[in-house]
Amino acid sequence: MSTPAAMAISAPTQKKTAAPLIVAAVVAAIGFALPSLGVPMTTLSLLAQASIVGVLATAVGFLVRQSGFVSFGHAAFYGGSAYLIALLAAHSKLSAEIILIAAPIIVLVAGFALAFIMLRTSGVAYSMLSLAAAQACFELMMKWRSIANGEDGLAIKLPREVFGLPLSIFQRPDSMFMVSWAVLVVIVVCLWFLSRSHFGTLTLAIKNNEERVRFLGYETLLPRAIIIALSAFIAAIGGVLFALYNGFVTPMALHWSLSGEALVIAIIGGTRAAWGPALGAFIFIFLRDIAGNNTTHWQGIVGITLIVVTVLLPNGISGALVTLWNRARGVSNV
Amino acid sequence: MIIQVLNGLVYGGMLYILSVGLVLLFGLRRVVNFAHGGLFMLGAYAGYAASMQFGFWGGVVFSVVALAVLGALLDRLVFRPLQNVDHMITVLVTYGLLLVFEDFVHTVWGADLISVRVPALLAGTIGIGDTQFPVYRLVVIAVAIAVALGLSAWLHFSRAGLYVRASSVDSLTTAMQGVDTERLSIGVVALGTALAGLSGVVAAPLIALSPSMGSSILIESFIVVVTGGLGSFVGAFIAAIVIGQVHNFGVVYLPNVSSMLPLLLMVGVLIWRPTGLARTQS
């Protein structure tokens, strides 16, 4: 159930893109086939959850990969988008379709504006700022009872049909897994293409050495702001899926523990490959389910795993898989 | 009104003691310790546990010493081995430590709120104008002032303090000029964590103990450190006092949006001076 495996291997050897693409297509297809293979509903529910969290983690991982910024506040974009949907659905006359599309776009614009403030600081300050800003959003929704109903949260009023599909499609685990899996696959594939484009190379170069890029004749502020905004947008898409699936949003969707979780997932999955964070999400959600039945120390386990992976496997599980894959194909690891 | 200002000073003083530890660590190691809120929490719980046996003051001493030892261990086991890797790795590792600390506290003391009693000696109130103000709160302000004065004297008049100031401006050059950063750092990190412990144990009677107490104050102390200018001692002091007032003002007069105020203040400062209040362009 891993995601389009082996996609990132191809960077140095452009001619060998066929094999990874085939693997990716096979993995995607297996995902789509799962509901019809008699997989139990509880597993499908975990799969749907993992796909949705996977979208959030992919956003965080993408930001790390293309800009080096480690965000401790992506839940603000995710939960923010869910809150936007809930509030617009309650207070505006817009159709559900428009609201569902508008929410991530508003987040995209907000993320773009925010980027120019965030970019005034250095890398470490970015982490601190993202945490503080996101937590302020959490507190705001928590305390502003008249608008957001505090910690009880808001029900999201959606019509019976959305985009011509019955709403139940989005709220049953089996069909919602198909939907969110499709979204996740599309996002990962888009990011993979982005990472191979000129813009991907340019932003990676800026991450490595911003000043040198300026001395090569490039503007460096705008590309970084675009990366931050895109990452916010992806997290917001995760928020849309979350809103559809749960039909309900509480401040916990903004809480920093969710931001931290998404970051941990991205780091454990590995950020060097576009599909790493998504893989991390499936591993994380299933392990948490197993651990939940056996121990109360999940948080400590996560902490220790994070430390071990950061120190010993800087490219995460996906990085280790890529190394193994290359070794199996007799390509030297680059 | 004066009561509000005093309450703001109490909160600001607590924030200052915690934040200045972050500044010490950043100055020397160029890392931001995400586990710092966890240390604050451990300090509070350690003090609480020890106070059962040795009374409140015994708890304070135990907490500060225990956290200093923990800091020395952290320096040797975490910060030193990781000093030459990407700083983001250290950030992630300290975040992992925060999760572990929270799990530890959760396991030992449970998730329930624990309240700590103000020591009998300081339990009274004192008349200020026509209202009564708790003596203990004044003591917290006094402790913060004492820390500020002590730290400032140490930074300006001792050899080690001089190195710390030099290093927080330019660690590479300081190291090149023959300062033994390694020997220095174990002491400085221990001092920083001991201050986190002190702020935790001093704050304990004012706030309830819970495994999540560390993360919420961590966020405010980040705002202090960024607003003051990363690595600036004076900046952290000014920012902590100002944010203490803003925080308190918000809680009293604008409860709906109180959490946004410190953040907006920080954003304003960053737009005005990207390197923070006290940091000049380097």
Next chain:
Amino acid sequence: MSKAPSLVARGLTRRYGGFTALKGVDITLQSGEIRGLIGSNGAGKSTCMDVLTGRGPDLIGEVQLEGVDISKLSERARRRAGLARSFQKTNIFPELTVRQQVALAARRAEFDNTEEVLSELGLMPHADRLAGDISYGDQRRVDLALTLVGRPKVLLLDEPAAGLTLEESLSLARMLRALAEQWKLTVMLVEHDMEVIFSVCDHLTVLHLGEILTEGSPEAVRSNPEVVKAYLGSTFA
């Protein structure tokens, strides 16, 4: 050398607080020449390059590139106008392949000669490896390739041979000499290694405490008693 000058700089100055690191230096580079910029540590060599390329705040002085005033341009606009530089420390992109980064640099220049530069600098065998994974000597060459690609008009190289063995340095110098002739480049080179300087430069400028001590041919500079006293003393006495 009767051709028009490539680069004319007047009154280059840089102050750090009360300290003046560069005190009104004038430099004229003739088209096609290789100029050596030498001086002891703190003489202002790198600062001079910084001011020429628009790095840092408070740029004082006038810079003309082939007759066009570029004094008011940002660092990136100067590179696009044809003034390229390398840095003292290796300054490459470890997460990009060698070819990717040279191509990135070429994209902003007048024309793309990535493949030519890669093969001239002997980087072809490593073209598809990540720059972070190749040897230090090769990384120095990648650094040079980033500066050289797209055939800028004037090249400012800050210790391109730093950290290389003498043999590697001299081979780098020979290559530079050949490329400069082949592509009609104007080069200003900061270098500590006098063997490299004397084997490649037509002309030397000696900086001392932020001012020009003397200029002239390598032979003249080498025998100038002031230079020997201020700088070369230890090496050539």
